[in-house]
Amino acid sequence: MQIFEKAPAKINLSLDVLYKRGDGYHEVEMVMTTIDLADRLDLSLLAEDRIIIESESRFVPNDERNLAFRAAKLMKDTYHVRQGVRIIIEKNIPVAAGLAGGSSDAAAVLRGLNRLWELGLTEKQLALLGSEIGSDVAFCVYGGTALATGRGEQIEHLPTPPPCWVILAKPEIGVSTQSIYENLDLSDAPHPNTKAMITSLKENDFGQLCQHVGNTLEYVTIDLYPEVEHIKTQMKQAGGDAVLMSGSGPTVFALVQYDTRARRIYNSLKGFCDEVYRVRLLGNRADTC
Structure with missing residues (x-):
């Protein structure tokens, strides 16, 4: 079997x-x-x-x-x-x-x-x-x-997020989640608005979703690995609707509503970073299997 x-x-x-x-x-x-x-x-x-x-x-x-x-x-x-x-x-x-x-x-x-x-x-x-x-x-x-x-x-x-493209770029480094948490100082850490993010999903509002992306761990990883910030800057300049590091990093993603802009961001990063992906959001539990 x-x-x-x-x-x-x-x-x-x-x-x-x-x-x-x-x-x-x-x-x-x-x-x-x-x-x-x-x-x-x-x-x-x-x-x-x-x-x-x-x-x-x-x-x-x-x-x-x-x-x-x-x-x-x-x-x-x-x-x-x-x-x-x-x-x-x-x-x-x-x-x-x-x-x-x-x-x-x-x-x-x-x-x-x-x-x-x-x-x-x-x-x-x-x-x-x-x-x-x-x-x-x-x-x-x-x-x-x-x-x-x-x-x-x-x-x-x-609820499933509004449909969009996701551009991912991973620099040539691996990041230990444990080391990022060990360097985290919560007394001076930024905190995203989780409730606002949930509301944007419930209202299927792509613009609001993009405004409320956030990651408390991002500043820690960027301090240790400046190349993460370089990728973020490149994605923003190329027109990402929202740009954020995922998890403890180092992968950075851009949410992009339109295919032409997604292709432009993807192409702009290909010469800058070896591991670049252009994919869709799934966001639906039926797509797991």
Whole structure:
């Protein structure tokens, strides 16, 4: 038996860090939405009781460093599954980019193994399991557009954003989320207006949405990696309707309403940055699988 799963990337339309909790995590409010840039996962049963991860990408480890491996192991251990699985990952999402590529792979493994091993788990059960692996995995189980609170595991579904193009550019660096949080000073950090962002989604107002994008972590990453600011400037000058860093970075995205302008921004960045993508927003939960 063989199962195929799509693992779409996400962007943060809004990311606010409220305070550091007693358990060491940070309390966050994040409005996230999926985009049409995705890894592809092929899951098949193995006769032997083991987990095999395969990928042509040299950036994809095949052991517990890989969130997809950890997701499979967690499901095996939790539900006492004796069957093995081979997971082939076609990697299209940049690694360590602020786009939740690893988390989305893990979520795809949870969804796929639920079908492959016929466990009959609900999305809510899968999301709860995913929250043990990483803060973005619960959102990635559902996909679509949502407000994520707590440390990211509490999910409230939101309306799909107005349709638009997304231009993504990732500089040739990887960013550690842990290091960004370690350098975060909340006493002097900017805070986006999460309520206004949610209202813009509910009213399907693209102009208001663009006005209220924001990311508390952005100034930290820019201080450590000035090239992020250079990409932002390039995107703004080329006509992005809204420009923001996603997650802890370093990927920067521009929301663009019109195709001709999206093409212009894409072309202007191609000579400036190796990893540039022009995709559509998904934002709809039905597009996750």
